[in-house]
Amino acid sequence: TQLLEQSPQFLSIQEGENLTVYCNSSSVFSSLQWYRQEPGEGPVLLVTVVTGGEVKKLKRLTFQFGDARKDSSLHITAAQTGDTGLYLCAGRLTGGGNKLTFGTGTQLKVEL
Amino acid sequence: DTAVSQTPKYLVTQMGNDKSIKCEQNLGHDTMYWYKQDSKKFLKIMFSYNNKELIINETVPNRFSPKSPDKAHLNLHINSLELGDSAVYFCASSHRQGPNTGELFFGEGSRLTVL
Numbered sequence: 001t002q003l004l005e006q007s008p009q010f011l012s013i014q015e016g017e018n019l020t021v022y023c024n025s026s027s028v029f030s031s032l033q034w035y036r037q038e039p040g041e042g043p044v045l046l047v048t049v050v051t052g053g054e055v056k057k058l059k060r061l062t063f064q065f066g067d068a069r070k071d072s073s074l075h076i077t078a079a080q081t082g083d084t085g086l087y088l089c090a091g092r093l094t095g096g097g098n099k100l101t102f103g104t105g106t107q108l109k110v111e112l
Numbered sequence: 113d114t115a116v117s118q119t120p121k122y123l124v125t126q127m128g129n130d131k132s133i134k135c136e137q138n139l140g141h142d143t144m145y146w147y148k149q150d151s152k153k154f155l156k157i158m159f160s161y162n163n164k165e166l167i168i169n170e171t172v173p174n175r176f177s178p179k180s181p182d183k184a185h186l187n188l189h190i191n192s193l194e195l196g197d198s199a200v201y202f203c204a205s206s207h208r209q210g211p212n213t214g215e216l217f218f219g220e221g222s223r224l225t226v227l
Contacts, residue, residue, distance in 0.1 A: 002154070020158065033215070042116070042202050042218025043155070086153055090216075098208060099168055100216060102155040 001014045003027060004089055004103035012109045013079055021074045021106045023089035032065055032072045035102075037086040046074075069094075079110045115139050118203050118219035125193060126227055132189045133222045135203030143167075143208040144186035145216065146178060149200040161186055161207050190224075198226045 007022045024034070031050045035043035035110040047056050049065035049072065056063045060083075072089055089103040116137045125131055127128040137144065145168075146158040160168035176189045186203060200221040206214040 035216075037153075041220055042204070043216075044218070045215045048215070088155065097167075098160070098162075098206075098214060099157060100149075100214075101157070105153045105155075107153070 002104050003101050006093055006103040006106045007104060009104065010107050013110065015080055015110055015112055016078055019076050019079060019108070022040050023072045023103050025070050025091070028069050029091035032089060032091040033100070034063055034072070034074055035088045035090060037088060043088055077094055081110050081112060084108060084110050088100060114197060116203055116205055116217050116219040118222050120222060121220060122223050124225045124227065127193055127195060129193050129195060130189070130191045131224070132187055133201055134185070134187045135219060136185050137205040137217070138184065138215060139205055141205040141217070142183050143206050144180065144183070146186065146188050146202040147204060149203040149221070151199070155202070171201050193226045195226050198224055
């Protein structure tokens with residue numbers, strides 16, 4: 001079992017659909033980040049959340065940090081083919097210093 | 113200008129060989145990392161250096177030895193390569209600011225295949 005479990009592991013949808021990706025843990029995090037990785041490239045940061053209950057929006061993407069700071073979700077509205085990629089949550093444990101631990105990943109494919 | 117650059121991008125070698133991967137960042141960051149991404153796309157931290165000092169050393173076999181000649185470079189040397197070492201290795205860097213919010217900037221990865 002990994003520290004941060006993501007679900008679903010794979011998601012294949014049509015353009016225009018909505019989707020939600022979940023990132024869950026039994027541990028408390030001081031902050032949580034979401035990255036997107038495209039084939040042949042390294043992950044790129046989308047957002048950082050630091051306050052329990054915090055909601056951040058990035059165009060069609062909405063990120064939420066759980067009230068207890070143990071989980072997070074990423075919601076995409078009206079998905080586009082350009083959203084295709086590997087989505088990774090990553091967190092720093094409270095008292096864990098600068099070590100960033102990644103989740104298990106969600107591979108999203110958006111088709112026309 | 114590439115922010116975090118790794119070489120080589122691809123590496124195919126025989127079991128038992130020794131190989132190195134080099135990483136350089138031009139972002140002025142003081143912290144650098146090595147991550148290993150396995151075939152299931154799971155990213156696991158291996159090492160972290162801050163100003164040439166080792167600060168994170170996960171349970172990685174002794175065959176893996178990082179070296180940081182200066183804060184802009186972090187190289188990874190692997191001795192006696194094994195089949196299970198096949199993976200994509202990512203170098204990353206960040207500011208070592210407060211512990212909560214640092215963004216990691218990743219290189220493009222080095223795909224190592226051990227035959």
